[in-house]
Amino acid sequence: xxxxxxxxxxxxxxxxxxxxxxxxxxxxxxxxxxxxxxxxxxxxxxxxxxxxxxxxxxxxxxxxxxxxxxxxxxxxxxxxxxxxxxxxxxxxxxxxxxxxxxxxxxxxxxxxxxxxxxxxxxxxxxxxxxxxxxxxxxxxxxxxxxxxxxxxxxxxxxxxxxxxxxxxxxxxxxxxxxxxxxxxxxxxxxxxxxxxxxxxxxxxxxxxxxxxxxxxxxxxxxxxxxxxxxxxxxxxxxxxxxxxxxxxxxxxxxxxxxxxxxxxxxxxxxxxxxxxxxxxxxxxxxxxxxxxxxxxxxxxxxxxxxxxxxxxxxxxxxxxxxxxxxxxxxxxxxxxxxxxxxxxxxxxxxxxxxxxxxxxxxxxxxxxxxxxxxxxxxxxxxxxxxxxxxxxxxxxxxxxxxxxxxxxxxxxxxxxxxxxxxxxxxxxxxxxxxxxxxxxxxxxxxxxxxxxxxxxxxxxxxxxxxxxx
Amino acid sequence: xxxxxxxxxxxxxxxxxxxxxxxxxxxxxxxxxxxxxxxxxxxxxxxxxxxxxxxxxxxxxxxxxxxxxxxxxxxxxxxxxxxxxxxxxxxxxxxxxxxxxxxxxxxxxxxxxxxxxxxxxxxxxxxxxxxxxxxxxxxxxxxxxxxxxxxxxxxxxxxxxxxxxxxxxxxxxxxxxxxxxxxxxxxxxxxxxxxxxxxxxxxxxxxxxxxxxxxxxxxxxxxxxxxxxxxxxxxxxxxxxxxxxxxxxxxxxxxxxxxxxxxxxxxxxxxxxxxxxxxxxxxxxxxxxxxxxxxxxxxxxxxxxxxxxxxxxxxxxxxxxxxxxxxxxxxxxxxxxxxxxxxxxxxxxxxxxxxxxxxxxxxxxxxxxxxxxxxxxxxxxxxxxxxxxxxxxxxxxxxxxxxxx
Numbered sequence: 001x002x003x004x005x006x007x008x009x010x011x012x013x014x015x016x017x018x019x020x021x022x023x024x025x026x027x028x029x030x031x032x033x034x035x036x037x038x039x040x041x042x043x044x045x046x047x048x049x050x051x052x053x054x055x056x057x058x059x060x061x062x063x064x065x066x067x068x069x070x071x072x073x074x075x076x077x078x079x080x081x082x083x084x085x086x087x088x089x090x091x092x093x094x095x096x097x098x099x100x101x102x103x104x105x106x107x108x109x110x111x112x113x114x115x116x117x118x119x120x121x122x123x124x125x126x127x128x129x130x131x132x133x134x135x136x137x138x139x140x141x142x143x144x145x146x147x148x149x150x151x152x153x154x155x156x157x158x159x160x161x162x163x164x165x166x167x168x169x170x171x172x173x174x175x176x177x178x179x180x181x182x183x184x185x186x187x188x189x190x191x192x193x194x195x196x197x198x199x200x201x202x203x204x205x206x207x208x209x210x211x212x213x214x215x216x217x218x219x220x221x222x223x224x225x226x227x228x229x230x231x232x233x234x235x236x237x238x239x240x241x242x243x244x245x246x247x248x249x250x251x252x253x254x255x256x257x258x259x260x261x262x263x264x265x266x267x268x269x270x271x272x273x274x275x276x277x278x279x280x281x282x283x284x285x286x287x288x289x290x291x292x293x294x295x296x297x298x299x300x301x302x303x304x305x306x307x308x309x310x311x312x313x314x315x316x317x318x319x320x321x322x323x324x325x326x327x328x329x330x331x332x333x334x335x336x337x338x339x340x341x342x343x344x345x346x347x348x349x350x351x352x353x354x355x356x357x358x359x360x361x362x363x364x365x366x367x368x369x370x371x372x373x374x375x376x377x378x379x380x381x382x383x384x385x386x387x388x389x390x391x392x393x394x395x396x397x398x399x400x401x402x403x404x405x406x407x408x409x410x411x412x413x414x415x416x417x418x419x420x421x422x423x424x425x426x427x428x429x430x431x432x433x434x435x436x437x438x439x440x441x442x443x444x445x446x447x448x449x450x451x452x453x454x455x456x457x458x459x460x461x462x463x464x465x466x467x468x469x
Numbered sequence: 470x471x472x473x474x475x476x477x478x479x480x481x482x483x484x485x486x487x488x489x490x491x492x493x494x495x496x497x498x499x500x501x502x503x504x505x506x507x508x509x510x511x512x513x514x515x516x517x518x519x520x521x522x523x524x525x526x527x528x529x530x531x532x533x534x535x536x537x538x539x540x541x542x543x544x545x546x547x548x549x550x551x552x553x554x555x556x557x558x559x560x561x562x563x564x565x566x567x568x569x570x571x572x573x574x575x576x577x578x579x580x581x582x583x584x585x586x587x588x589x590x591x592x593x594x595x596x597x598x599x600x601x602x603x604x605x606x607x608x609x610x611x612x613x614x615x616x617x618x619x620x621x622x623x624x625x626x627x628x629x630x631x632x633x634x635x636x637x638x639x640x641x642x643x644x645x646x647x648x649x650x651x652x653x654x655x656x657x658x659x660x661x662x663x664x665x666x667x668x669x670x671x672x673x674x675x676x677x678x679x680x681x682x683x684x685x686x687x688x689x690x691x692x693x694x695x696x697x698x699x700x701x702x703x704x705x706x707x708x709x710x711x712x713x714x715x716x717x718x719x720x721x722x723x724x725x726x727x728x729x730x731x732x733x734x735x736x737x738x739x740x741x742x743x744x745x746x747x748x749x750x751x752x753x754x755x756x757x758x759x760x761x762x763x764x765x766x767x768x769x770x771x772x773x774x775x776x777x778x779x780x781x782x783x784x785x786x787x788x789x790x791x792x793x794x795x796x797x798x799x800x801x802x803x804x805x806x807x808x809x810x811x812x813x814x815x816x817x818x819x820x821x822x823x824x825x826x827x828x829x830x831x832x833x834x835x836x837x838x839x840x841x842x843x844x845x846x847x848x849x850x851x852x853x854x855x856x857x858x859x860x861x862x863x864x865x866x867x868x869x870x871x872x873x874x
Contacts, residue, residue: 340516405547406574
């Protein structure tokens with residue numbers, strides 16, 4: 001079966017659902033909020049989304065509303081609201097999940113050196129199935145698997161003990177508590193691809209244990225702290241000759257100082273996070289890639305010592321608007337790595353982004369657009385949102401000497417940077433379907449290391465069809 | 470008064486030393502000619518991470534690059550790339566090294582050079598074969614890499630006597646041919662090759678003629694001209710052979726190079742014991758014509774009565790070129806010229822003596838060399854004998870050959 005066939009299949013399924021299912025809030029099921037919450041809890045970011053989505057879009061796990069709703073479903077049997085669900089008595093259920101994403105991409109990189117034009121491509125980006133749910137109202141769990149990924153098929157596999165809001169315990173494989181963007185679920189992203197810093201510098205998933213919870217008045221302060229076996233799959237490739245962070249401690253604190261108020265500022269959130277891990281001696285396993293995977297930097301830098309990350313984040317979603325921003329700095333020590341066996345300045349990778357969205361159809365962003373009140377063919381056109389993001393990611397030494405080099409033991413590392421602009425439109429057709437279109441401009445600072453040296457600036461066009469339940 | 474004068478001298482010396490250490494002397498004051506000055510025994514210091522030195526020795530058969538700073542006189546080149554080099558001369562005891570100044574810094578050069586080889590003189594007990602052979606090439610006006618001797622230190626540890634050898638690269642091409650836009654290949658010895666046609670598959674040419682530039686171009690762009698050249702070399706029709714072959718190779722230049730190699734009794738060159746070996750091939754931009762560039766002459770000066778037609782019948786190109794009277798005359802003429810030049814005022818004998826005097830003490834100090842110091846002195850004596858007798862022998866052979874014609 002070709003990708004085109006799969007996409008066609010998705011379209012057919014989607015059309016059928018769009019025409020046959022009742023609109024949210026207009027049908028027989030009154031559990032839409034719960035289901036919507038469940039959709040948003042589609043991943044381990046569950047733990048993080050829990051706080052990020054705040055009071056307007058809580059996940060069922062760990063929230064009073066969720067627990068109350070779960071108790072109401074004190075029954076046995078099979079249910080279908082937005083997705084199949086098996087109820088096993090009070091506070092215990094198994095929700096079945098499916099997410100399909102198909103991409104149409106046109107890369108702006110012209111691979112003329114090999115005589116090959118990257119051109120357009122159609123790709124099934126995700127075929128993810130899983131189950132999640134809760135047990136006796138005191139445990140959340142999630143098991144998620146990517147079909148077609150034979151090397152690393154398991155995504156989120158974790159259980160969360162949630163009896164108390166102020167302290168919960170989570171164990172398994174899930175996203176580490178670092179970065180707002182990285183911990184936003186794939187179905188809730190404002191753009192087709194996450195920011196470069198989230199994709200390349202934030203740690204991503206790993207196996208570990210974490211304590212987290214909400215404290216202060218109405219949970220205005222959320223904390224997460226964990227111990228993980230390594231420093232995540234975002235900064236790890238299949239190259240066994242390269243090194244990455246080993247046992248990692250990660251922590252994140254997110255404050256919503258106006259959470260208890262009814263003002264526009266109630267959603268305003270600020271966060272800070274850090275990780276630290278041991279870094280064995282060897283060539284660092286980092287790389288700079290564009291959103292479509294074109295490599296613009298692959299350092300051969302030797303590192304040894306400690307890897308440290310620090311991140312700052314801010315988010316505000318007043319009415320139909322949202323703005324968020326992050327800064328991440330990843331620093332790798334290079335102890336004893338100079339040609340004279342002395343220490344070199346740390347190898348630093350850093351970046352930031354600022355993004356904004358506007359729901360032109362008027363929905364409140366904090367409430368989520370993924371379940372539009374007026375879906376297509378049901379009295380409306382769904383929810384439409386425009387978005388823009390500006391970002392920059394830089395790889396290179398913190399030193400400032402202009403005599404930079406690519407040498408593995410150079411003190412001043414000639415790195416590279418990418419200045420990216422993304423413009424997008426998101427169309428939430430109904431509660432299952434989302435269509436995104438992005439126009440992305442990449443500007444590579446040192447073209448010699450760009451995918452195409454003669455083309456430091458290029459535009460890419462991307463469209464994503466997403467079906468999730 | 471005297472004490473004051475001494476104090477002043479000390480102060481001046483200290484100030485001068487301080488100025489030297491504080492800032493690098495202007496590189497403009499030094500040139501590549503200074504580096505390859507044959508009258509100087511240079512000193513080169515490499516600074517490398519101790520782990521890299523350990524790895525370099527352990528993996529000396531690999532071409533892995535390591536970072537190093539190179540110091541020559543008061544010039545320090547940072548972040549150069551250093552790797553093990555050589556074929557039969559590779560050694561973990563006395564490392565043969567290649568230093569690429571632009572490996573990690575694209576535009577970085579050292580005295581205008583992108584790279585140099587630091588040859589370990591492993592196979593040559595006299596340690597002077599290559600230097601003298603290349604000097605003779607240059608003396609005859611034939612483009613050849615420049616060389617000088619140096620004492621090499623790695624992390625302040627003496628490594629022995631080395632030859633600093635100019636790389637055949639774009640800098641070399643520009644210096645000798647005035648341009649570097651053409652296609653440069655390094656011949657890689659695979660098996661005995663005497664100029665035979667290697668077939669339609671370009672992979673066979675790719676294996677033997679390693680592209681040194683334009684690497685991203687298609688195989689057809691890179692290797693089709695070499696394929697066509699060897700196809701014509703092996704064309705059965707003698708009537709059209711020369712015209713066709715000269716489209717692809719400068720036969721006069723080829724014959725000249727063979728003649729000089731034969732004079733220096735090179736046993737591993739174009740007419741080598743294992744077929745063609747130790748040469749670069751250069752095809753100027755916009756042409757199909759190739760020319761040869763000599764490389765690695767440590768197997769030369771085999772013995773003074775090395776015959777002038779030794780293996781002349783084995784190489785297809787030389788055999789068929791030699792059938793043309795003008796090319797045969799050229800060959801003999803070059804041999805005669807080289808012989809007379811080498812003998813002129815005892816030039817070659819003087820070079821051997823001067824070189825021996827320059828390196829003798831360092832050779833004795835070199836504990837990493839393959840041969841003993843006694844063997845070195847014996848080899849020097851053999852070189853003196855060669856220098857003394859070779860010209861006379863060659864001139865007699867040339868005369869005999871002319872008589873036979």
